[in-house]
Every structure is written in structure tokens, then in C-alpha cells.
Amino acid sequence: MSQREINLSxxxxxxxxxxxxxxxxxxxLRDHAGLTGTHVGCEHGVCGACSILFDGVPIRSCLMLAVQxxxxxxxxxxxLCNEDGAPGPLxxxxxxxxxxxxxYCTPGMLIxxxxxxxxxxxxxxxxxxxxxxxxxCRCTGYVQIIEAIQLAASRLREAGQ
Amino acid sequence: xxxxxxxxxxxxxxxxxxxxxxxxxxxxxxRRFVTGTGKFVQDVTLPDTRHAAVLPxxxxxxxxxxxxxxxxxxxxxxHMVLTGQQMAADCNPIRLGLKLPEVKWYPLAVDMTRYAGxxxxxxxxxxxxxxxxxxALIQVEYEPLAPVIDPEQAFAETDLLVHPGHGSxxxxxxxxxxxDVDGDFAAADDSLSFRxxxxxxxxxxxxxxxxxxxxxxxxxxxxxxASIQMPNFVELLASTLGYPLNNIxxxxxxxxxxxxxxxxxxxxxxxxxxLARKLRMPVxxxxxxxxxxxxxxxxxxxxxxxxxxxxxxxGIIKSLKIxxxxxxxxxxxxAPFQLAKPISAIVGPYTINSxxxxxxxxxxxxxxxxxxxxxxxxxxxYMIEMAVDAVxxxxxxxxxxxxxRNLIPSDxxxxxxxxxxxxxxxxxHTVLQKxxxxxxxxxxxxRRDKARAEGRLAGIGIATCLEPGGGNNIFEYLMDPTAxxxxxxxxxxxxxxxxxxxxxxxxxxxxxxxxETLFATILGEELEFDPDEIRIVHADSLxxxxxxxxxASRMAIMLGGAATGAAGKIKDxxxxxxxxxxxxxxxxxxxxxxxxSDRNDPSRKLTWAEICFIAYRAxxxxxxxxxxxxxxxxxxxxxGGGQLPxxxxxxxxxxxxxxxxxxxxxxxxxxxxxxxxxxxxxxxxCGTVINPDIVRxxxxxxxxxxxxxxxxxKFAYDGEGQFLSASFADYLMPSVHEIPDVKDxxxxxxxxxxxxxxxxxxxxxxxxxxxxxxxxxxxxxxxxGLTILExxxxxxxxxALINDGSG
Numbered sequence: 005m006s007q008r009e010i011n012l013s014x015x016x017x018x019x020x021x022x023x024x025x026x027x028x029x030x031x032x033l034r035d036h037a038g039l040t041g042t043h044v045g046c047e048h049g050v051c052g053a054c055s056i057l058f059d060g061v062p063i064r065s066c067l068m069l070a071v072q073x074x075x076x077x078x079x080x081x082x083x084l085c086n087e088d089g090a091p092g093p094l095x096x097x098x099x100x101x102x103x104x105x106x107x108y109c110t111p112g113m114l115i116x117x118x119x120x121x122x123x124x125x126x127x128x129x130x131x132x133x134x135x136x137x138x139x140x141c142r143c144t145g146y147v148q149i150i151e152a153i154q155l156a157a158s159r160l161r162e163a164g165q
Numbered sequence: 166x167x168x169x170x171x172x173x174x175x176x177x178x179x180x181x182x183x184x185x186x187x188x189x190x191x192x193x194x195x196r197r198f199v200t201g202t203g204k205f206v207q208d209v210t211l212p213d214t215r216h217a218a219v220l221p222x223x224x225x226x227x228x229x230x231x232x233x234x235x236x237x238x239x240x241x242x243x244h245m246v247l248t249g250q251q252m253a254a255d256c257n258p259i260r261l262g263l264k265l266p267e268v269k270w271y272p273l274a275v276d277m278t279r280y281a282g283x284x285x286x287x288x289x290x291x292x293x294x295x296x297x298x299x300x301a302l303i304q305v306e307y308e309p310l311a312p313v314i315d316p317e318q319a320f321a322e323t324d325l326l327v328h329p330g331h332g333s334x335x336x337x338x339x340x341x342x343x344x345d346v347d348g349d350f351a352a353a354d355d356s357l358s359f360r361x362x363x364x365x366x367x368x369x370x371x372x373x374x375x376x377x378x379x380x381x382x383x384x385x386x387x388x389x390x391a392s393i394q395m396p397n398f399v400e401l402l403a404s405t406l407g408y409p410l411n412n413i414x415x416x417x418x419x420x421x422x423x424x425x426x427x428x429x430x431x432x433x434x435x436x437x438x439x440l441a442r443k444l445r446m447p448v449x450x451x452x453x454x455x456x457x458x459x460x461x462x463x464x465x466x467x468x469x470x471x472x473x474x475x476x477x478x479x480g481i482i483k484s485l486k487i488x489x490x491x492x493x494x495x496x497x498x499x500a501p502f503q504l505a506k507p508i509s510a511i512v513g514p515y516t517i518n519s520x521x522x523x524x525x526x527x528x529x530x531x532x533x534x535x536x537x538x539x540x541x542x543x544x545x546x547y548m549i550e551m552a553v554d555a556v557x558x559x560x561x562x563x564x565x566x567x568x569x570r571n572l573i574p575s576d577x578x579x580x581x582x583x584x585x586x587x588x589x590x591x592x593x594h595t596v597l598q599k600x601x602x603x604x605x606x607x608x609x610x611x612r613r614d615k616a617r618a619e620g621r622l623a624g625i626g627i628a629t630c631l632e633p634g635g636g637n638n639i640f641e642y643l644m645d646p647t648a649x650x651x652x653x654x655x656x657x658x659x660x661x662x663x664x665x666x667x668x669x670x671x672x673x674x675x676x677x678x679x680x681e682t683l684f685a686t687i688l689g690e691e692l693e694f695d696p697d698e699i700r701i702v703h704a705d706s707l708x709x710x711x712x713x714x715x716x717a718s719r720m721a722i723m724l725g726g727a728a729t730g731a732a733g734k735i736k737d738x739x740x741x742x743x744x745x746x747x748x749x750x751x752x753x754x755x756x757x758x759x760x761x762s763d764r765n766d767p768s769r770k771l772t773w774a775e776i777c778f779i780a781y782r783a784x785x786x787x788x789x790x791x792x793x794x795x796x797x798x799x800x801x802x803x804x805g806g807g808q809l810p811x812x813x814x815x816x817x818x819x820x821x822x823x824x825x826x827x828x829x830x831x832x833x834x835x836x837x838x839x840x841x842x843x844x845x846x847x848x849x850x851c852g853t854v855i856n857p858d859i860v861r862x863x864x865x866x867x868x869x870x871x872x873x874x875x876x877x878x879k880f881a882y883d884g885e886g887q888f889l890s891a892s893f894a895d896y897l898m899p900s901v902h903e904i905p906d907v908k909d910x911x912x913x914x915x916x917x918x919x920x921x922x923x924x925x926x927x928x929x930x931x932x933x934x935x936x937x938x939x940x941x942x943x944x945x946x947x948x949x950g951l952t953i954l955e956x957x958x959x960x961x962x963x964x965a966l967i968n969d970g971s972g
Binding site: 024026027034039040041042043044045046047048050051053080081082085089090091095096098099100101102104105106107108109110111114129133136137138139140141142143144145146147148149150 | 191192194195196197198199200201202203205207208294368369370371372373420421422423424425451453454676677678679858859861862863865866867868869870892893894898900901902904906907930
């Protein structure tokens with residue numbers, strides 16, 4: 005199958021690759037860029053495990069082709085870490101509040117929460133639910149995830165003061 | 166959103182001052198997951214790995230007349246196409262739980278398909294994309310046959326058989342009688358009967374099943390990485406492949422993306438193992454979502470209960486007659502045993518005097534059933550709670566009052582139930598009261614009644630349920646007296662290295678339950694070291710000590726017990742070294758944070774570093790006869806077990822019984838039938854909580870799972886056996902919008918049988934929520950004179966019930 009050249013930025017780093025036009029962005033991130041933090045859940049756009057930030061906007065990477073990402077900037081869960089790879093502030097709040105169990109939906113949850121907090125450091129519970137409404141979690145029942153996002157928001161506000 | 170208002174009451178519960186157990190501490194596993202550095206099976210990469218894809222049958226029941234793989238094999242990048250006949254020629258049927266020699270289960274369908282979605286062929290190619298391309302080139306000629314879909318029909322059927330060689334669709338049919346049921350029914354003031362149906366749903370982890378295998382021709386070892394959670398998985402793999410057990414090495418340091426019982430991909434693992442050896446290349450199979458839902462063999466119980474209840478005019482329940490008919494699907498695996506485990510708590514938390522239990526497992530042309538969270542206890546708890554509510558309704562008594570009259574009193578423990586289990590401990594009335602207080606029950610009643618006065622359908626649910634924990638599978642013997650297995654153990658190894666650092670080795674995978682945190686916490690508590698400095702690793706199956714895996718709400722009890730035992734041996738060894746070197750009897754010495762000193766002269770002491778040096782480097786200072794090194798192994802047998810049933814089929818099954826009281830509040834839109842769960846209070850007692858965040862998460866997560874089973878989730882088949890729920894748009898899992906604010910509170914009634922008073926907690930939320938939601942929906946429908954006793958209570962069903970009474 006013919007291949008297309010793409011250039012994109014992932015977590016601030018530039019990637020150039022030749023890919024089949026049918027390659028999903030999700031598979032590109034995992035299998036070509038080696039960023040396995042983004043997870044495969046349903047591949048039909050419902051579960052949200054594959055969520056990434058696409059030019060700052062949360063999207064499902066299973067529903068987009070790698071070639072469509074040509075020229076765009078992507079953030080994955082790895083990009084939320086501090087430079088030394090330690091958990092960033094949102095990730096630390098998820099740890100502190102135990103907003104996860106098996107960890108499989110977690111990268112998608114973090115991405116959705118990151119997108120929310122980027123524009124709103126004082127979200128209501130309804131706004132939090134709205135932000136993660138497209139991310140399925142089977143382990144937690146969501147309560148500790150909401151608490152983790154609230155904790156991250158309160159720390160953000162404290163840091164901003 | 167309310168945090169646990171926590172009279173967790175753990176510290177001191179066992180008369181000990183706990184430093185790490187029961188304390189709010191971070192969960193060590195979380196760090197790798199939040200940073201995206203967990204290692205799930207899909208993240209394991211080996212050079213030259215090839216990718217497999219499977220071809221599902223479009224028919225629920227059909228003869229396979231021919232399979233033409235030539236065009237698929239000719240596709241560039243394809244390495245092999247394997248059919249059922251080829252696979253069956255080289256493997257044994259997958260061993261089932263019950264001995265059913267004519268129910269032959271192979272990884273791929275042989276000659277006949279038995280459910281829509283059953284795998285007919287598998288392709289291995291350079292990429293998963295090419296493998297899927299090749300699937301479209303396989304030509305299969307089928308002769309479709311009429312399927313058997315309805316379980317009652319399957320039970321009665323003599324011609325339409327899922328496994329003709331078996332001679333019937335009945336996989337198991339047993340009768341149990343515990344106590345004088347006829348006498349209790351005759352003496353009771355009143356009785357009633359009802360039918361309740363538990364729908365076909367499952368746990369549906371967000372990660373599907375995946376497996377990766379590599380055959381090492383040099384060492385002749387099959388290495389396998391799989392998202393597995395299953396006892397005896399490697400034994401099953403070996404028996405199916407015909408390999409010696411020690412030719413297989415399961416890597417158990419793979420993170421499992423949720424399981425809750427179902428990650429048992431035995432056919433998947435057999436296939437990749439076989440193909441990897443055949444092709445001399447690593448082969449991996451990652452189910453896609455549609456394949457997983459239709460043909461991953463991961464459906465749960467699908468059960469019809471017909472129950473008779475005998476009771477007094479005061480609402481005291483005297484006896485139950487239960488007939489449970491369960492639809493195991495085409496290949497039963499261990500499904501029939503999900504009718505047997507609930508025998509461990511067959512009367513729930515109530516003082517019911519006698520029980521008659523008829524258990525039937527039938528095969529149908531549907532996907533196979535596997536163990537699901539609670540191993541059949543959730544459906545049984547649902548039925549028992551519906552019985553209690555029905556008695557209350559029949560007598561026009563308050564549901565709470567009926568429960569209070571029937572709950573086992575706190576001074577009656579250990580309490581032996583008719584089927585022979587001793588409930589270890591409990592304080593059900595107090596926990597129920599805590600739940601009511603948390604729910605602000607009086608205000609909730611006012612809220613409901615106000616909503617009703619305004620013309621809305623509003624209801625409060627009440628469920629008081631048990632969670633057996635610990636995993637003693639002697640119930641299998643009740644179904645198969647040749648299964649004389651009474652050993653149910655868990656083990657660990659603890660090493661102290663020359664630096665004095667501690668490493669614990671467990672023998673299984675983990676799938677979100679926080680076992681590493683559990684293990685480190687208990688080692689830290691016992692050895693008096695900061696758990697954060699203790700390393701935990703997962704031994705592979707060749708290195709691991711015996712395990713029964715993390716099923717049956719057992720790891721806090723069993724790994725906790727093993728860790729405590731191993732820590733005790735480490736301390737004994739340290740004490741022996743100190744006694745020898747300090748020239749004091751061990752009775753005069755005391756251990757504190759690794760240092761051992763003379764009680765009478767604390768200046769005489771040996772530090773941890775000195776003990777480690779002696780253990781590893783100073784043979785001349787070791788007590789005579791002691792082996793060098795510093796490690797301990799401990800194999801912990803399940804407490805209270807080890808016995809076969811008596812002549813009346815009475816036996817102690819699980820050792821520990823956790824308890825929960827659920828109080829949800831719902832409203833129903835009469836126009837659409839949509840149920841909204843607006844509030845939820847749960848009071849929970851699993852004895853000592855090892856890590857509060859983990860327990861709270863599992864309780865609430867299980868509860869959310871139970872809301873799904875009650876209202877939304879169903880693996881639906883049409884009358885022709887076509888599968889209708891392959892996608893997440895059809896199989897509806899609750900999102901955050903379906904889960905209410907949950908208020909939770911812990912109570913602690915320690916178990917006298919476990920190392921720190923702990924009991925199981927991984928299943929409890931799920932074991933009560935479906936009953937509680939059903940109770941709430943029926944309370945809401947009560948003013949209309951309607952009841953619904955079928956899960957899931959999907960909105961169209963409730964709407965039909967309200968608007969034309971048809972349901």
C-alpha cells in the first residue's frame with residue numbers, strides 16, 4: 005500500500021514518518037511513535053481510552069487517521085509528565101485521590117481533565133462530569149476521579165494566587 | 166460528593182496499634198498508570214512479532230461445510246491461516262469445570278458453529294491490518310441450522326441440541342435440601358412465589374483480552390504474556406496444548422486493564438501459543454471490541470429464579486425453595502459452578518431456617534459464560550432481596566422493619582447457616598443503621614413522598630447483602646464429588662537483601678486491586694519498615710509459589726495471610742541470629758523496627774544491618790545449622806476450610822463474610838420509563854480496611870457496575886440467535902452521568918480468622934447494587950400497583966409496563 009509522508013509534533017517533539025493512509029492516529033502513536041500510554045479500548049469512539057489533545061482539544065485518536073494529523077500538535081498522557089518523567093500536577097492529584105484502579109482508562113481521563121482545567125480552574129461538579137462524560141471507567145464508579153479533578157483544580161487555584 | 170465519614174474503626178480493632186494498615190496512604194501502582202508507563206499486554210513488544218485476527222461465524226448454529234483459505238494465504242504479508250479442524254488435530258479440548266466429555270470446546274469451531282461470533286479461523290500476518298484484510302478473503306460455506314436460544318426451551322429440548330453427543334442441553338441439574346423445608350412451609354403462616362430474572366451482562370473491562378506468545382526453540386520454553394486473571398491458567402494451557410507444565414512460562418508482571426473475573430482467555434492463549442511455535446515467530450492476538458463482545462467468551466450469568474418463600478405474619482422468613490436455571494451459553498467453562506458458590510451464603514444475612522435449592526445449568530447457542538465478579542452471588546443476592554421486599558409488600562410491612570426482624574443479630578456469630586457455612590462475624594443492624602443515617606432516611610422518605618405528591622414516580626431502595634470472601638472452592642465438590650480438592654492457598658516469598666532492603670514476591674498478575682500496595686503495607690506493618698521502601702515483584706509462573714490467583718475477594722485475606730506468615734518467619738530468623746550472637750534466650754529479646762535488643766539491657770542489641778551482614782557474610786556468626794541468606798516463603802491455606810461436605814451437603818465454603826447496606830433514591834420518568842439514580846448511600850463492613858482509598862474505590866466502582874447490571878447492560882440476542890450488543894453503543898455501560906453522588910461509610914467488624922481482621926472487598930458493591938436499584942424501582946412503581954423482576958430494567962421495558970402493563 006502506498007505511503008504518505010507526515011510531520012507532526014507530539015508532546016513538543018517533532019516526528020516525521022511515512023505511513024499508510026489507512027493507519028489510525030491511535031496506532032501511529034502506539035506502534036510508530038512508541039507512545040503506549042494512549043490505550044485502545046473500543047476503536048469506535050465511545051470509551052475515550054484513546055483520548056489525546058489535538059491542537060489543545062481533546063479527541064479520540066481511534067477515530068482519526070494518522071495522515072489527518074499532518075502539521076498538527078498532539079499531547080498524549082506522557083506529555084502531562086514533568087520533564088524528568090515524574091507525574092505532573094494533574095497526575096499527582098490522581099495519585100493522591102486514587103482516581104483510578106487498573107489504569108487502563110486513566111490516560112484518557114487525564115487528557116479530558118487536562119483540557120477542562122486548561123480553560124477552567126474552578127469547575128463545578130457538573131462541568132467535571134461534562135468533561136469526562138465521554139470517558140468510560142469500569143473500576144472506580146467515577147467518584148474518586150471527580151475528587152481527583154477537584155483536588156487538581158484547587159491546587160491550581162492555590163498556585164495561581 | 167461525600168468522603169467516607171469514616172468510623173473506619175480499624176486501628177485498635179485487633180488490639181494493636183497499626184502504623185500502616187488502615188492508614189490513608191498512596192497506592193503505589195498509581196504512579197505508573199498516571200504517567201502512562203504501565204505495561205499492559207499490548208505494550209509488550211518483541212522483535213518480529215506477528216499479528217493475528219480471527220474470523221467470527223455469522224450464524225449461531227451452522228454446519229461448516231468447507232473453509233477455503235487459499236486467497237487469504239496468498240495475500241502479501243500473511244504467514245498462516247489456521248482453521249478449526251487443523252487446530253483440533255493438534256490440541257486437546259479445553260478442559261471444562263464439570264466433567265462433560267462430549268461437550269468438546271476447541272479454540273476454533275470444528276465442523277459446527279455453536280454461537281454467532283464463534284471463531285472459525287485465525288490469520289497471522291505482518292500487521293493486524295493485513296490480517297484483517299485476509300479475513301475478508303476466507304471463504305466459508307455454512308449450512309445454517311435452527312438454534313436454541315431460550316434457556317427454558319433448551320432445558321426441555323430433546324432434538325435441538327447444542328452438543329448432540331452430550332445427549333441433552335442440560336449441563337448440570339442438582340437438588341439440595343438443607344433443613345426441614347416442608348415442615349417449615351407447613352408451619353409458616355403464609356407463603357408466596359415469584360419469578361426473578363437476572364440478565365446476561367458481564368464486567369466488560371475497558372481493555373479487551375490479549376495474549377502474546379513466543380516459543381524459544383533453544384530452551385524449549387513457551388513464553389506467554391497475557392491479560393489474564395485466572396486460577397490454574399497455565400495448567401489449562403498445558404493440558405490443551407499437551408505440554409509439560411514446566412515448558413510454559415507465564416509472565417505475570419503484565420498489568421491487566423480490568424478483569425473482575427472475566428479475563429480467562431484460554432482459547433486465545435492456546436491459539437497464539439500454537440501459532441508462535443508453528444511459525445517460530447512471536448504471535449500476538451489483541452481482541453478488538455466487537456470480537457471481544459461477541460466471541461471473547463466473557464459473558465456472565467443469565468439466570469431465571471423461581472422462588473417460594475415461607476414466613477410468619479410478623480414477616481419472619483422461615484424457609485426458601487429456590488429453582489435457579491442458568492444459561493451457560495455454548496461452552497460452559499466454569500459457568501455451572503456459579504450456581505454453587507452462592508451456597509456459601511444461600512440465606513443472605515438472614516436467620517432463614519431451611520432451604521431447598523434446585524440448580525440447573527443449560528447450554529444454548531450463545532457466547533460462553535465465564536466467572537463474573539462474585540461468581541454467581543450477585544444474581545442470588547438480587548433474588549434474596551426481592552424475596553424480602555415481596556414479603557414486606559405482601560404483609561404491608563415496612564421493608565426496613567422486615568429486614569430488622571430477619572437480620573442475624575450481632576451476638577449470634579459465628580453463625581452457622583443451613584448449608585453449613587459459619588459466618589465469621591458481623592454487626593448487620595449497626596451497619597444498616599449507619600447507612601440509614603448517612604442517607605438521612607427520614608428526609609429521604611419525605612423527599613420521595615413529596616415527589617409522589619407532585620405526580621412523580623419516586624422510590625427508595627434497600628438492600629442488605631453479603632460478600633463471601635476468601636476463595637474456598639469446595640462448592641465444586643457439591644456438583645462433582647470426584648473433585649476432591651480442599652486446598653485453596655496463596656503464597657509469597659520475602660527476601661531481605663544484603664543492604665537490608667525488603668522485596669516481596671507474589672505469584673499472580675494484578676488487575677487494579679492494588680495488590681502490590683496491600684502486600685507492601687502488610688509487610689511494612691509486620692516488619693516495621695516504611696512500605697514505600699519495600700519492593701514488590703510478580704514472579705513468573707515457573708518461579709512463583711502456589712497461587713489460586715486474585716479471584717473470590719480473596720487477596721486481602723489470602724495474600725495478607727501469606728505476607729504476615731512470611732514476615733513472621735523473617736522475624737524468627739532475625740531473632741535466632743540475635744539470640745545466638747547476643748547469647749540471650751529469644752524470650753528475653755524484643756524486635757523493634759529491625760533492631761533486636763535485650764529487654765533487660767537495651768544496650769545489648771543487634772541492628773538490622775548487622776543481622777543482614779551475618780545472614781549473608783558471616784557464616785561463623787550464624788547459629789549452627791542455619792542456612793545462609795535471609796528469605797522466607799509462606800503458603801497460606803484458606804482459613805476454616807480443608808474439609809469435604811458432610812452427608813447432607815453441608816460445608817464451610819468461603820471463610821469471611823463482608824456486609825453492606827445500600828440505600829439508593831431513584832425517580833422514573835413515566836413518559837419514557839427512564840430511571841434516574843439521584844442519590845446513593847452505602848454502609849460497608851469488610852472488617853479491617855488495609856488501604857482506605859482502595860477499598861472505597863472498589864466499593865463505589867462495584868456499585869456503579871451494579872447500577873449498570875440493574876438498568877442498562879445486556880448482551881442481547883434476537884430470536885434467531887443473532888447477537889445485538891457488540892458495540893458500546895448497544896451494550897450500555899454507565900458513564901459518569903449515570904452514576905449519582907455516592908455517600909459511603911465504613912464500619913469495622915474484624916474477622917477472627919484473618920491476620921489483621923480483614924475480609925474481602927472487591928465484589929461487595931456489585932453484590933448489592935442491582936438488588937438495591939431493583940428495590941428502588943419497584944418502590945417507585947408500587948403506587949401504580951406494578952412490579953418488575955427482570956434485569957436489566959431498561960427504559961423501554963419500564964415504559965411499556967407503566968403505559969400498557971406489558972413490561
